[in-house]
Amino acid sequence: xxxxxxxxxxxxxxxxxxxxxxxxxxxxxxxxxxxxxxxxxxxxxxxxxxxxxxxxxxxxxxxxxxxxxxxxxxxxxxxxxxxxxxxxxxxxxxxxxxxxxxxxxxxxxxxxxxxxxxxxxxxxxxxxxxxxxxxxxxxxxxxxxxxxxxxxxxxxxxxxxxxxxxxxxxxxxxxxxxxxxxxxxxxxxxxxxxxxxxxxxxxxxxxxxxxxxxxxxxxxxxxxxxxxxxxxxxxxxxxxxxxxxxxxxxxxxxxxxxxxxxxxxxxxxxxxxxxxxxxxxxxxxxxxxxxxxxxxxxxxxxxxxxxxxxxxxxxxxxxxxxxxxxxxxxxxxxxxxxxxxxxxxxxxxxxxxxxxxxxxxxxxxxxxxxxxxxxxxxxxxxxxxxxxxxxxxxxxx
Ligand code: C5P
Numbered sequence: 001x002x003x004x005x006x007x008x009x010x011x012x013x014x015x016x017x018x019x020x021x022x023x024x025x026x027x028x029x030x031x032x033x034x035x036x037x038x039x040x041x042x043x044x045x046x047x048x049x050x051x052x053x054x055x056x057x058x059x060x061x062x063x064x065x066x067x068x069x070x071x072x073x074x075x076x077x078x079x080x081x082x083x084x085x086x087x088x089x090x091x092x093x094x095x096x097x098x099x100x101x102x103x104x105x106x107x108x109x110x111x112x113x114x115x116x117x118x119x120x121x122x123x124x125x126x127x128x129x130x131x132x133x134x135x136x137x138x139x140x141x142x143x144x145x146x147x148x149x150x151x152x153x154x155x156x157x158x159x160x161x162x163x164x165x166x167x168x169x170x171x172x173x174x175x176x177x178x179x180x181x182x183x184x185x186x187x188x189x190x191x192x193x194x195x196x197x198x199x200x201x202x203x204x205x206x207x208x209x210x211x212x213x214x215x216x217x218x219x220x221x222x223x224x225x226x227x228x229x230x231x232x233x234x235x236x237x238x239x240x241x242x243x244x245x246x247x248x249x250x251x252x253x254x255x256x257x258x259x260x261x262x263x264x265x266x267x268x269x270x271x272x273x274x275x276x277x278x279x280x281x282x283x284x285x286x287x288x289x290x291x292x293x294x295x296x297x298x299x300x301x302x303x304x305x306x307x308x309x310x311x312x313x314x315x316x317x318x319x320x321x322x323x324x325x326x327x328x329x330x331x332x333x334x335x336x337x338x339x340x341x342x343x344x345x346x347x348x349x350x351x352x353x354x355x356x357x358x359x360x361x362x363x364x365x366x367x368x369x370x371x372x373x374x375x376x377x378x379x380x381x382x383x384x385x386x387x388x389x390x391x392x393x394x395x396x397x
Pocket of ligand 1: 268303318332
């Protein structure tokens with residue numbers, strides 16, 4: 001995967017450094033082209049260090065042209081991603097100008113072009129900018145964002161560049177040729193709540209972010225996705241069918257209600273035990289009892305039940321461990337009949353309720369390590385890996 005990252009002048013240019021890192025971590029070869037004004041915000045030296053390649057700004061640079069001329073560069077790339085895309089570069093692109101290296105490359109390439117606009121909210125709202133964007137959109141340019149929020153200038157509104165991890169995830173999805181159309185995917189997410197009495201419950205720190213990101217990535221690949229989730233604060237990914245549940249038993253019933261599935265991903269942190277008989281009324285503090293006792297009973301193991309179905313789907317589970325990650329995870333994979341297990345270390349500041357995560361993915365005859373990354377990006381990479389493993393299984397059969 002060869003990606004040309006174009007950077008135009010804007011304060012969000014510093015975030016492009018993270019974008020380049022994420023793309024490289026996902027295995028992309030990256031070359032960077034800066035506009036002259038972008039070089040006011042980030043230095044070519046920094047970008048050279050993160051991309052591992054010389055960075056170019058000028059069209060008429062005899063030395064650089066002797067290495068890979070601009071036409072060769074336009075042919076080399078699989079995709080041009082311009083982030084941030086300023087109002088100026090959008091205007092130059094819309095009118096077909098070729099007055100610097102980046103705009104020349106946009107005209108000279110047959111590769112798809114993606115832009116992530118970033119500018120002041122008033123500029124973003126200007127009819128000239130919107131007209132340029134509409135021209136670019138009709139021409140097939142893929143537009144990511146912008147997002148809304150507080151801007152570097154102190155104003156609030158639309159015009160912030162979408163976060164680099166999200167741009168990387170979208171770029172990788174567009175590049176991957178994963179086709180899960182017609183596949184029925186069921187994903188469990190977030191933690192369950194096991195009631196003690198009408199106001200208290202046993203819960204855990206799972207936020208649901210990983211499961212939601214997986215649902216989004218599977219949906220983007222074309223799958224028909226059902227997301228069965230415990231209580232959480234996350235928005236439903238577009239096009240995903242969501243079923244909200246609270247307890248492990250309710251999650252078990254919701255999963256059992258789905259008769260046919262091709263892939264099951266158990267990303268939920270299901271409570272292993274529940275209170276045997278939750279109190280009907282709020283439990284009172286008692287002067288006589290210092291150490292009250294709760295009797296717990298075992299919850300059903302949802303993922304094992306799915307793995308035992310006659311028409312067994314491809315089963316993917318998660319293992320959160322605080323030690324001996326690989327060994328415990330592989331044990332768990334076999335014990336529960338999973339095809340793939342994704343293991344992560346948990347503890348203070350790790351995984352649970354965090355935006356990023358690391359993953360060791362283990363299957364019958366392979367492993368892969370994903371370095372610490374945003375969960376959206378990890379989910380995209382994980383779906384791509386699952387696709388590879390499933391197809392390999394098919395080829396073997
Ligand atoms: O045994 P442990 O809870 O570590 O296993 C984790 C995996 O099993 C996760 O994929 C989780 O969603 C699934 N699980 C389940 N039902 C349970 C407990 C765990 O589906 N009762």
